Amino acid sequence: MNLPRLLSLGLSCAMILSTACSKQPTASTTTANQAAAPAKIKLGFLVKQPEEPWFQDEWKGAEKAAAQYGFDLVKQGVQDGEKVMGMIDNLAVAGAQGFVICTPDVRLGPALMARAKQRGLKVVTVDDQFISDGKFMLEVPYLGMSASRIGAQQGAALAAEMKRRGWSAEETAVCAITFEELDTARERTDGSIAALKAAGISADRIFKAAQKTTDIPGSFDAANVLLTQHPEVKRWLILGMNDSAVLGAVRAVESRGFTADTAAGIGINGTDCLDELRKAKATPFFGSMRVSAIGEGFATAEMLYKWIKDGTPPALDTRTEGTLMTRENLEAVLKKEATGG
């Protein structure tokens, strides 16, 4: 047989063999393939209120981490305990190794951790810290706002606005929208009220209005009750645990004729108020303590990824800081954040 014939025979044999191999992989080829392309790490990112821009930004941050490190990300809204438990099972079945969560109820912590352990999933918490028997579950990694400090900055900024506008103590009162069953919320509003008092606002001019739900309708309703009780107030300062708490109260004061000249509210998050602050005409929503939700989403997803990939345990308690963002500095604050400043 001449050389070209030999070569072509050899080639067809190899082709037959490789076709056979690809149709019926042997144990050794399967192992070799796996070694060449190890299974991608898969992580979940579960949030209690997926409709809030804050949480959508956290997802954007987690997506950035997924693209940078090359892991798969499963994003899911978990509005109640049943959804959380179901999602833990789904993640385990889908081959995920862990998840980041902002839980819909902090008291789910112990049950949630038990289920995650049973399913072999690692857990990092973001925003809302788990509670067990009335105490924080300090053993579960957590990243969230420096709640008291950011609240204090909010209160100090409101007091400064009152002074700058020359509002008198007699005509001015504070509408504090509260949600005290959630620790991070209570710490923020307590910090804010303490700063207002420290700035000289008397305790009997500070009125709390508890929101039943942590959304705009919840704070709108809470503020309306308060406004009905206090028709004598001529100038309102408004605070709350996040932007939607303050936005609801702003809508309520507006419906009673208050404007940017007679009411001033400062939120927290700086994510859910961008359209509001960009409106052509100023509203009583004066500003917000901007915290980078994209940064928080990135950092928690990165922590979890490194924990799974290299066994590096995440820090147990990481806190983020805020910056006062108003109509004046909004674009500059966002630009600085986007460029890592």
Ligand code: GLA
């Ligand atoms: C809570 C609030 C969110 C946001 C986060 C920030 O979860 O509900 O709006 O403020 O805290 O940590």
